[in-house]
Amino acid sequence: MKKLKQLSVTAIAGMMMVACGQNKTEEQVSTTAETETVTPAEQPAAAQDQDTIEVALNAEDAMKFDKSEIKVPAGKLIRLTLHHVGKLPKSSMGHNFVLLKQGTDVTAFATKAVQEGKAPDFEVPESLLPEVIAHTKTIGGGESVTIEFTAPEVGSYDFICSFPGHAAMMNGKLIVE
Numbered sequence: 078m079k080k081l082k083q084l085s086v087t088a089i090a091g092m093m094m095v096a097c098g099q100n101k102t103e104e105q106v107s108t109t110a111e112t113e114t115v116t117p118a119e120q121p122a123a124a125q126d127q128d129t130i131e132v133a134l135n136a137e138d139a140m141k142f143d144k145s146e147i148k149v150p151a152g153k154l155i156r157l158t159l160h161h162v163g164k165l166p167k168s169s170m171g172h173n174f175v176l177l178k179q180g181t182d183v184t185a186f187a188t189k190a191v192q193e194g195k196a197p198d199f200e201v202p203e204s205l206l207p208e209v210i211a212h213t214k215t216i217g218g219g220e221s222v223t224i225e226f227t228a229p230e231v232g233s234y235d236f237i238c239s240f241p242g243h244a245a246m247m248n249g250k251l252i253v254e
């Protein structure tokens with residue numbers, strides 16, 4: 078009996094968390110703020126109660142991510158850290174993480190990023206941001222950058238490095254379950 082009671086309490090708590098998570102999806106799906114610019118006061122209180130999923134992604138001088146697939150639960154706050162574990166500077170081997178909205182033509186996006194991505198920072202061009210769910214700034218060897226975003230609805234999403242010429246090799250899928 079005692080065990081049963083504990084189980085049902087856990088189930089109710091679980092349901093409440095799911096309900097919270099769904100609300101957050103709608104509010105935060107377009108949030109792309111970088112953690113370094115978000116102060117605790119600006120974060121909705123509920124976001125701090127939520128379990129945060131930590132994701133680490135490495136990129137190296139050989140123009141590769143160490144993961145081609147990242148799985149996350151829908152509606153959760155994702156704290157993603159991109160580590161550039163190489164040595165080359167941003168000017169020749171910059172890397173970033175760009176999560177694209179569903180339906181985005183990855184090749185067309187990458188082509189525009191080549192045309193419009195400006196030295197020396199090679200940030201995601203502003204004209205392309207409407208197609209982006211979340212992205213980091215572009216970093217060079219030895220640097221790291223962390224962003225937080227809420228996992229979008231269940232589905233498969235492309236992520237790339239938008240540094241000129243990298244997307245063909247540096248790409249993968251964010252699987253939201």
Ligand SMILES: [Cu+2]
Nearest residue numbers: 171172238243
């Ligand atoms: Cu890159």
